[in-house]
Amino acid sequence: MTIGAIADRMSVTRPVVYKCFADRVELIEELLQRESALVHDGLVAALHQAQGPDPEAAFITGYTAMLRFIESRPGAWRLLFSADPDPAVAANFAAAKQAVAHHSSRWIRPALESWWGKTDLDTKLPALIELFMASGEAAARTILDPESHWTPDALGEFYGRIMCQAFRAA
Template identity: 55%
Template sequence: MTTTAREKLRSRAAHLGPERRRPQLLDAALEIAVARGIAAVTSSAVAEHLGVSRPVVYSCFADRVELLEALLARESEHMLTATLDALRRARGDDPEAAFVAGYQALLRVVADRPQSWRLVFVAHPDPAVAGRFQQARAIVSRSASQWLGPALKRWWQVDDLDRKLPVITELFISSCEAAVRLFLDAENDWTIEALGDFFGRSMHRAFSGV
């Protein structure tokens, strides 16, 4: 970025209120975290990335800790909400169609905000990210279990369901994570529809045999 461009950004930033400025700062922090890891996210790095002064960052976040907390809260909440929404779309009387619809819906929300998902699945591992992800994963697992239990009983009259359900739920969640990782892979040439269809049909066959 040229000196003139940085000066223009600083000038514009001075006129933005905190509510408009905060999303920009968090977006910059997310880009840095994905590219270089959470440890690289500092107030100075965010300011430099946006071409603004550090006081602009401090006007919204008191320090690096507050900035990171806001970033992780925003991204984990988005991922949780989007995943639960995708799960709710896996409905209907046709089990195979329901599984396909669910995986495709999940991949669409990943495509909508890929950087958020790269923070967890592709970026450098970090305990802070892992902790947030595990909390969200536990909530999704409970919701998936509440959906899978009645569905398996209705569709396939699964025996000994209480004993099998925790294993089935973990298999389902792990397959969703695998689908996301494959979709985010730089060498991936699958479309959302094709990859969701493949996972949906595969997991439908796996679950129908339990």
């Protein structure tokens, strides 16, 4: 990503872009800050939809809500999942992921205690959250893949069932 490429995409000159942003890093940081807030709020909203007495239904609802949200903002997600994030903003990516993992832990822990009476979560929860985050990223990449034929509803059901079984087995 260069200022020249951004200016070309916006059909303006580079000085116009430089009037708004000191450099490429500032522009990327501003974009990431805006998109990270939207992504975080969307993921938290999806996570909060995943509730109720039926664990499988909750997992399916959560994954489906997440995938619908991802499908609604594919550009932001492609930026977040770029294979080689700019080193100048890599810390922002890591911080956003850590915030979602932390929020997920606070939401999932009571559900696991309620649904399955899990009591040894101090040991297991970090590994389960890592699995949860990885599965969410895999599902997101699948929805974003132009060659994929999955819909958010079908993939949400697929991942929801799988992850429910994984968490139950833990």
